[in-house]
Amino acid sequence: MDNAAHLKVIEDLLARPVPGEVAGRENAKEAQGYQLVDLATGELDAVVAAVRSRFGPARTVALDGFTDPSLRRLPGPPLADILADRAVEMYGWSVGQRWLGVGLFKGVGGTGPFLTAVAAPAPASRTGAAAPSSAAELAALTGWQGPRRPVDWESAERKLGLRLPGDYRLLVETFGAGTFDDNFDLCAPGSRYLDLDLITADPTEFLGSAPSSRPAIKLLRWAMTSAEHSFCWLVEDPDPDEWPVFASRDNGEPWKRFDCSSTEFVHRMLTDPQHPYSLARHFEFHWFTPAEQAEGAW
Incomplete structure (x- = not known):
């Protein structure tokens, strides 16, 4: 068939x-x-x-x-x-x-x-299977009340040669570079902590290991964990808001695909104990620490 x-x-x-x-x-x-x-x-x-x-x-x-x-x-x-x-x-x-x-x-x-x-x-009130998560919901979940983090998106996207997802832009402007639950590290363009600078991340580092029958694919890492997991976008669509999340450990384990936004992916990690990368199984409450305040900063 x-x-x-x-x-x-x-x-x-x-x-x-x-x-x-x-x-x-x-x-x-x-x-x-x-x-x-x-x-x-x-x-x-x-x-x-x-x-x-x-x-x-x-x-x-x-x-x-x-x-x-x-x-x-x-x-x-x-x-x-x-x-x-x-x-x-x-x-x-x-x-x-x-x-x-x-x-x-x-x-x-x-x-x-x-x-x-x-x-x-299907639900009568919306067109999706379930309401997507927002940066505001993540801020409420973590109790985050930090100042807004402005980013020169035009410059960042010019350096990358890519437009970036709208939900990710709002996520970064809300939180900036830093870590959720001292485990999940969020990258941001221009972070002075190079490990968390989205622009210095080399997308070609991950080429060839993701599951795809196409001859050329591009993955761009936007987050990672202390357990050496990498979370990337699969840059497969002209519309960045359609990019799925690909996740894997840096030891070469098979990649997993998640058809959701970055913000929704983080929210589900923090709240869903059944999520493959769940932090909900380990923490009852959740928090965010900006990079400049984290101990042993990157």
């Missing part, structure tokens, strides 16, 4: 009546408020890319078997419970009256996983 065929199956799935509006349902899955279709053969990355081109950016809702608990805020069926223990890797969109998930899903009895599309009622 090629990507065009996958999209046709998914569009047919989305065209079905919302399960809650169907009378006399016979399908047990539909009776619980969700529907599944098998996408047969295909590569997950290619199918997700095709769906993304049709419906826009996706949100990572399950990775390595861990499901985003914020899905419990969705109306309709208990989607987090539906995906729990069955979704191995899944990405989500909101399309009209539907929440759409595409990914690897275990069958009954733990068989598979299989390339699967899942549809369920």
Whole structure:
């Protein structure tokens, strides 16, 4: 099955009546408020890319078997419970009256996983699977009340030869270079601590190790951890607000892709105990320390 065929199956799935509006349902899955279709053969990355081109950016809702608990805020069926223990890797969109998930899903009895599309009622109040996080939410979460950190973005982007994501610009203007929970280090253009200067980070350092069938890719690191994890943007789209986050340890472990903004990625690290890079499992409260105040500054 090629990507065009996958999209046709998914569009047919989305065209079905919302399960809650169907009378006399016979399908047990539909009776619980969700529907599944098998996408047969295909590569997950290619199918997700095709769906993304049709419906826009996706949100990572399950990775390595861990499901985003914020899905419990969705109306309709208990989607987090539906995906729990069955979704191995899944990405989500909101399309009209539907929440759409595409990914690897275990069958009954733990068989598979299989390339699967899942549809369920979508939130009525917004177009995304869940509200994106903002710099203001991170400031409230960490109790940060520092002064605004102005940046010469025109100069920074000229030196990089790239436009930078809008949410990242607001994140840096809110916090500046520094560390969350003394573990997660945020880079900023022009930081006097060279390890945290986004401009001096060499994107070619990471070339060739990220999963991609394309002959040339570019990764730009914007954050790191004390455990030698690197967090980069995959510079794959002319619109920087569409860049996904790629994460890996510097020891060469496989890269993980997160289709979300930098700010949302940080927020989920701090609040989601199931996140692969969670700090919520270690700290009940969260804080931010600017680089100039950190002990043993970079």
